Amino acid sequence: MAAQNLDAHLFIDGRWEEGNSGSQPNIDPGTGDAIGLVTLADAAQVQAALDAAQRAFPAWSALTGQARGAILKKASALLAECLEEVAVGLLLESGKTKADATGELRRTVETLAWNGEEASRISGKVHQGIVAGSTRLSVPTPLGVVVAITPWNFPAVLVGRKLGAALAAGCTVVLKASEFTPYSARAIVQTLVDAGLPDGVVNLIYGDPAAVSEQLLASPVVKAVSFTGSTQVGKRLAALAAPNLIRPIFELGGHAPVIVWSDADIEKVIQVTAPAKFGSAGQSCVAPTRYLAHHSIHDALVEALAAKAQTYKLGHGNEEGTTLGSVAHAGRVASFLQLVDDAVAKGAVIRTGGKQIDRRGFFVEPTVLSSVTSDAEILAEEPFGPVATVQSINSVDEAIQLANAGLYSFAAYVFTDSIAVRDKLVAGLHASNIGVNQTAPSLPDVALGGLGNSGYGYEGGTEGVLAYMHLRLVSQSAA
Numbered sequence: 001m002a003a004q005n006l007d008a009h010l011f012i013d014g015r016w017e018e019g020n021s022g023s024q025p026n027i028d029p030g031t032g033d034a035i036g037l038v039t040l041a042d043a044a045q046v047q048a049a050l051d052a053a054q055r056a057f058p059a060w061s062a063l064t065g066q067a068r069g070a071i072l073k074k075a076s077a078l079l080a081e082c083l084e085e086v087a088v089g090l091l092l093e094s095g096k097t098k099a100d101a102t103g104e105l106r107r108t109v110e111t112l113a114w115n116g117e118e119a120s121r122i123s124g125k126v127h128q129g130i131v132a133g134s135t136r137l138s139v140p141t142p143l144g145v146v147v148a149i150t151p152w153n154f155p156a157v158l159v160g161r162k163l164g165a166a167l168a169a170g171c172t173v174v175l176k177a178s179e180f181t182p183y184s185a186r187a188i189v190q191t192l193v194d195a196g197l198p199d200g201v202v203n204l205i206y207g208d209p210a211a212v213s214e215q216l217l218a219s220p221v222v223k224a225v226s227f228t229g230s231t232q233v234g235k236r237l238a239a240l241a242a243p244n245l246i247r248p249i250f251e252l253g254g255h256a257p258v259i260v261w262s263d264a265d266i267e268k269v270i271q272v273t274a275p276a277k278f279g280s281a282g283q284s285c286v287a288p289t290r291y292l293a294h295h296s297i298h299d300a301l302v303e304a305l306a307a308k309a310q311t312y313k314l315g316h317g318n319e320e321g322t323t324l325g326s327v328a329h330a331g332r333v334a335s336f337l338q339l340v341d342d343a344v345a346k347g348a349v350i351r352t353g354g355k356q357i358d359r360r361g362f363f364v365e366p367t368v369l370s371s372v373t374s375d376a377e378i379l380a381e382e383p384f385g386p387v388a389t390v391q392s393i394n395s396v397d398e399a400i401q402l403a404n405a406g407l408y409s410f411a412a413y414v415f416t417d418s419i420a421v422r423d424k425l426v427a428g429l430h431a432s433n434i435g436v437n438q439t440a441p442s443l444p445d446v447a448l449g450g451l452g453n454s455g456y457g458y459e460g461g462t463e464g465v466l467a468y469m470h471l472r473l474v475s476q477s478a479a
């Protein structure tokens with residue numbers, strides 16, 4: 001694989017620059033080695049990014065949607081051209097497999113292109129007026145400067161989703177990307193620059209996350225904050241956004257149940273859910289985690305899931321044949337071990353896995369737990385790792401009750417051929433993204449958003465672009 005420079009600098013007002021608050025290493029979690037540096041912004045640089053975004057807004061928002069969309073589509077094409085090279089950097093800084101890294105970048109290419117098309121489709125409505133000959137116009141208008149804050153688990157596609165929609169809408173952006181995966185954000189911003197994005201329209205910063213967010217959200221020029229990350233940080237950002245009534249668009253944690261009814265085809269359940277469970281080492285907000293299996297097929301499902309888990313070949317993403325990479329950092333290993341140990345201490349049985357792998361980097365075994373007791377922390381806390389639990393259920397009502405227990409309301413999966421069971425489950429689940437006999441991916445063309453502790457607002461689709469716009473009502477009489 002090609003070696004490349006993975007250093008990440010700030011991008012402010014059209015210039016790459018060093019951060020004035022020092023730097024920290026970008027660590028390859030597959031080895032634990034430093035592979036580059038990320039430089040950190042001081043308060044003056046955060047302010048410079050806000051000022052640049054504010055200055056760039058009038059001209060950018062005045063462009064036609066077609067002109068803005070052309071830049072997004074060009075950036076998409078440029079990213080497609082260098083996809084293999086960028087995939088190497090993404091893989092190195094995230095611990096993903098080659099397939100996961102290239103798959104994520106292909107989705108990023110699609111996301112930029114779809115939003116580029118959508119920019120020219122943005123349209124309002126004409127309503128009848130209240131007096132003869134008059135009309136009422138509903139006119140979508142860009143909000144202004146947007147703050148975007150992204151996590152490490154999908155460091156490319158989540159940057160693409162936020163920038164794609166905000167730029168299509170006519171907003172300008174200050175992006176605070178994850179310091180764990182700074183290269184991926186840098187690479188996507190570079191494709192936009194190469195596609196002709198005017199100075200100041202996107203500004204990229206890294207820094208002390210808490211201090212930078214506090215400063216950004218205290219600014220009166222910021223009109224929306226789009227955040228993907230943990231529920232805990234989301235609540236903190238909501239509080240920071242409240243005094244200035246900054247519009248929040250939040251995609252937060254998930255802890256997806258998988259209800260497997262008695263008539264389900266177990267082979268199909270494994271075939272469909274295992275890639276979503278073990279892909280990106282389980283560090284996905286839609287990862288299927290809590291399997292709730294009808295008692296008649298419970299043992300067979302546990303066996304099949306454990307057998308599948310044992311087929312993964314753990315390794316560094318650049319090793320031939322690797323099908324399961326590392327977790328993102330040392331903290332994820334500690335959290336995995338703590339949740340497994342707690343479950344076992346309370347009575348759970350490890351059917352496979354359960355341990356850290358003795359090699360360089362941050363690797364844990366793909367793990368399946370059965371007989372998990374209701375007080376186990378892993379049933380309440382998002383495990384964000386390659387671990388699944390299986391519990392036995394006797395009725396649809398019990399399945400709904402267990403599925404809905406806990407903090408999150410994001411993805412859920414249902415496997416049954418019975419229309420009656422399906423309908424009752426879908427109606428009863430507190431989930432915003434339900435896969436019936438299939439996965440439930442987040443695609444660029446359809447809106448998706450979490451409920452309750454999993455977030456609010458939408459990303460994707462027409463609604464995802466309108467999230468960055470205000471519908472102005474213009475009531476006008478005929479001249």
Ligand code: NAD
Nearest residue numbers: 150151152177178209210213229230233251252253254285
């Ligand atoms: P995180 O909340 O720790 O970090 C996300 C971003 O917030 C990063 O840029 C980080 O630097 C910043 N941040 C961290 N602490 C902060 C603080 N105190 N104040 C302000 N900003 C802060 O999340 P993570 O560990 O990077 O990502 C994993 C989380 O993201 C999981 O909870 C996962 O479910 C969630 N996620 C949700 C979706 C979705 O679509 N719902 C998608 C991907 C990830």
